[in-house]
Amino acid sequence: MRIAVPSKGRLREPAIQLLHDAGLGPETPGDRALAFPCRHAPVEALLVRADDVPEYVQDGVVDCGITGLDIVRERDADVQELLLLGFGGCSLEAAVQAESPVQSLEELRGARVATSFPRLATEFLPAPIELVDVHGSVELAPRLGLADAIVDLVSSGSTLRTNGLRSIARLLESEAVLIGPPEPQADATQLAGVFRSVVDGRNARYLMLNAPEDSIDAIRALVPGSRAPSVLPLAEPGMVAVHSLVPAADIWRLLPELEAAGASSILLVPVERMLG
Ligand code: AMP
Numbered sequence: 001m002r003i004a005v006p007s008k009g010r011l012r013e014p015a016i017q018l019l020h021d022a023g024l025g026p027e028t029p030g031d032r033a034l035a036f037p038c039r040h041a042p043v044e045a046l047l048v049r050a051d052d053v054p055e056y057v058q059d060g061v062v063d064c065g066i067t068g069l070d071i072v073r074e075r076d077a078d079v080q081e082l083l084l085l086g087f088g089g090c091s092l093e094a095a096v097q098a099e100s101p102v103q104s105l106e107e108l109r110g111a112r113v114a115t116s117f118p119r120l121a122t123e124f125l126p127a128p129i130e131l132v133d134v135h136g137s138v139e140l141a142p143r144l145g146l147a148d149a150i151v152d153l154v155s156s157g158s159t160l161r162t163n164g165l166r167s168i169a170r171l172l173e174s175e176a177v178l179i180g181p182p183e184p185q186a187d188a189t190q191l192a193g194v195f196r197s198v199v200d201g202r203n204a205r206y207l208m209l210n211a212p213e214d215s216i217d218a219i220r221a222l223v224p225g226s227r228a229p230s231v232l233p234l235a236e237p238g239m240v241a242v243h244s245l246v247p248a249a250d251i252w253r254l255l256p257e258l259e260a261a262g263a264s265s266i267l268l269v270p271v272e273r274m275l276g
Contacts, residue, residue, distance in 0.1 A: 001187045004056045004065030007034075007047035011176050014087040015066045019045065021198045021272075022191075043191070054079055057179050064188040070153060070174040074117050079179040082192040086199045088176035090155040092120060095165040097142045105169045108149055114141030115151035124171040125151070139163035200274040207246045207254075208267040213238050215262035222257050245271070 005015045019026040025039035035046045048056055053067035054077035064082065070092055072081065094113075096102045102111075108125050114132040115121045121131065132147045139159060141147040151171065154160055160167060178195055180188045211219055216231060219242055223229060229244035242263075246254060251268065258266060 001042065001064075001185070001191070002044050002046055002062040003191070004048050004053045004062040004067075005045045006050040006053065006067060009050055011050055011066065011068060011088045012047075015085075015176065016045075018066070018085060018087075018195060018198065019043075021202075022194045051075075054179065057181060060181060063185055064178055064180040064191060066176055066178055068174055069177045070117065070120070070172060072177060072179055073172065074119050076119060077179075078182060080182050080184065081177050082180050082184065082188070083178040083196055083199070085176040085178060085195065086202060088174070090153045090174050091170050092117060092151060092172040092174060093154045093160075093167045094121075094125065094149055094151050094169045094171060095154075095160055095167045096149045098164050098166045100148075100166070102149070102168060108168075111148040112146070113149050113151055114138050114147035117151055120172060121151040124169075139165060197273040197275045201271040203248050204245050204271045204274055205248050205251060206269040206271055207242075207244050208265075208269070209242050209258060209263040210234060210239055210265040211242055211261070211263045213240050216240065216242070218261040219258060219263060222254060222261060245274075 006012045016026055019038065024041045024043055026045060027036045027039065029036040029047060033047060035044055037044050046062055050067045051071055053065040054072050054075040056062045057065045057079045058077045066085065068088055072079065094105060094108065102108065106126055108129060110128060112130045112132055113121055113125060114134050116135045116138060118131050118133060121129065132141060134141055138150050138152045140163065141150055143164065150165065154167065157167065178192055220229060223244045223246055229242050232241045234241055255266060
């Protein structure tokens with residue numbers, strides 16, 4: 001089967017890393033490679049521009065592809081979003097010059113809007129707007145007097161600030177996504193399942209700790225998100241080991257609370273895959 005992977009830009013390396021973590025054994029592509037095989041699976045990866053991935057998938061040139069959700073929605077291609085991949089996070093935002101009186105999207109009616117996302121800008125902004133179609137350095141357009149506002153991708157917001165712009169609305173949350181044709185073949189669906197197990201695993205940690213038997217209820221209350229934890233007897237009387245799956249994002253909060261509840265010998269282990 002064939003999968004389209006971004007040939008450059010910020011999605012390229014994490015996309016190839018996902019093939020690696022999924023156990024496909026991708027051959028390391030050279031800078032100029034157009035395609036590369038995988039050692040452990042009958043999968044060939046085609047390196048194409050992230051912008052072109054929806055087209056390749058729609059035309060059936062590849063069985064599935066990885067690109068940005070923003071690109072998929074802007075292209076409005078006849079494809080199916082199979083799985084959000086958890087990297088390449090950013091948002092499509094409308095912004096104006098910091099000193100502009102404009103506070104809401106509604107006030108952009110009739111405005112000149114610079115963007116390389118004309119379809120999404122038209123969908124989310126109040127009609128009518130005058131589109132100024134620019135590619136690259138969109139943030140300069142207001143300062144040059146070319147536009148009253150911009151619609152562009154933002155991650156940290158520092159590019160906006162550096163260019164004297166202020167966000168007034170978040171139009172779309174984006175991240176990398178696996179797409180397939182409207183009716184994907186069985187192997188594309190199967191690959192989506194393998195990727196899902198990796199993405200879910202990255203969001204989880206396996207927690208192991210020891211605790212006095214009488215603190216079990218307090219500890220269970222702290223890890224309510226997980227399924228029933230395993231509670232195992234220890235050789236030391238009155239002590240048990242607790243094993244549980246916890247969300248990676250909660251760890252910073254959870255560890256001191258567990259210690260306060262009586263947990264000791266706390267171990268946190270990465271999860272390679274999560275299924276079922
Ligand atoms: P690139 O090829 O590096 O321009 O990446 C394009 C894609 O990366 C975009 O379509 C987004 O899906 C994603 N991305 C993530 N963060 C950002 C960001 N701060 N600015 C632009 N694109 C981003």
